[in-house]
Amino acid sequence: MKKNFLIDGNFSKNISPFDRGLSYGDGVFRTFLVHNGQPVNWDIHYNKLKFDATKLKIKIPLKKDIFLDIKKLFKTKKTQIGKIIITRGVSNQGYQFDKDIKSTRILLKIRHTKIKKELYLDGVKLMICKTKVSDLNQYNGIKHLNRLDNVLAKSELDSSVFDGLMLDKNGYINECISSNIFARYGKVIISPNQNIGGVSGVCKEVIIKNCASLGFIFKHADISVKKLKEADEVIITNSVFGSLFVNQIEKKKWKEGLFSSLIRDLIIKPKNI
Numbered sequence: 001m002k003k004n005f006l007i008d009g010n011f012s013k014n015i016s017p018f019d020r021g022l023s024y025g026d027g028v029f030r031t032f033l034v035h036n037g038q039p040v041n042w043d044i045h046y047n048k049l050k051f052d053a054t055k056l057k058i059k060i061p062l063k064k065d066i067f068l069d070i071k072k073l074f075k076t077k078k079t080q081i082g083k084i085i086i087t088r089g090v091s092n093q094g095y096q097f098d099k100d101i102k103s104t105r106i107l108l109k110i111r112h113t114k115i116k117k118e119l120y121l122d123g124v125k126l127m128i129c130k131t132k133v134s135d136l137n138q139y140n141g142i143k144h145l146n147r148l149d150n151v152l153a154k155s156e157l158d159s160s161v162f163d164g165l166m167l168d169k170n171g172y173i174n175e176c177i178s179s180n181i182f183a184r185y186g187k188v189i190i191s192p193n194q195n196i197g198g199v200s201g202v203c204k205e206v207i208i209k210n211c212a213s214l215g216f217i218f219k220h221a222d223i224s225v226k227k228l229k230e231a232d233e234v235i236i237t238n239s240v241f242g243s244l245f246v247n248q249i250e251k252k253k254w255k256e257g258l259f260s261s262l263i264r265d266l267i268i269k270p271k272n273i
Contacts, residue, residue, distance in 0.1 A: 004109040021087030025145040028052040029085040034074045044202045052142045059103045069107045081110040115241045123247030124162035129153040133174045133197040141200035172222045174198040179238040183231035203237035233257030242267040
């Protein structure tokens with residue numbers, strides 16, 4: 001069997017069918033690039049993982065333990081994808097759990113397929129999904145294991161569409177299915193408020209930290225589809241492909257602007273390891 005995962009640091013260990021991640025989606029996760037055996041933007045990923053776990057009262061493994069898992073699983077110099085999953089752990093039937101429950105950590109090694117060059121050059125098309133983000137304001141921004149909204153939204157896409165826009169119950173843009181979205185209006189970069197749900201990605205933090213040094217102002221705001229179509233430039237980001245500019249939403253079309261290429265380099269260059 002190919003060694004492409006670790007459970008609690010072990011190759012041979014199996015996941016218990018009583019693990020709460022399976023029963024209730026009781027856990028959190030993060031996905032990241034691993035370049036030359038080193039996780040890209042690891043400090044930010046771990047801090048977000050720790051924040052999310054703490055919010056859900058899940059005991060987070062030590063940073064050094066997860067890092068040792070990464071070094072153990074990723075032995076080649078190739079760029080690959082890592083996914084760390086932390087569940088609350090194993091318990092008996094029922095929603096209750098013991099205070100001393102031990103969390104389960106799962107590390108996956110996933111083959112990295114490069115995004116086609118023409119997508120960086122020509123941009124990508126988005127569609128507006130019928131599936132909306134659930135109203136989970138107390139969990140907004142947390143990357144928990146309950147991703148049914150995204151799963152159902154993804155099933156709406158056809159091969160001509162790269163990603164889908166997900167709206168909240170008020171009709172404002174929350175995020176894309178697999179990425180965060182940003183709109184540029186002159187020198188102002190706006191990302192949607194996520195007061196109801198959605199995930200606050202590592203790329204968003206990179207953008208927030210670097211906007212001023214690049215000559216831009218960053219803001220959060222409610223963005224309607226109509227407002228988004230008035231933007232000078234629209235980009236989407238995640239930790240695997242970096243950033244891509246959006247060339248079309250419905251009948252509205254754009255060309256690439258400066259911001260997308262600047263941010264792409266910041267997100268995925270090895271210097272950010």
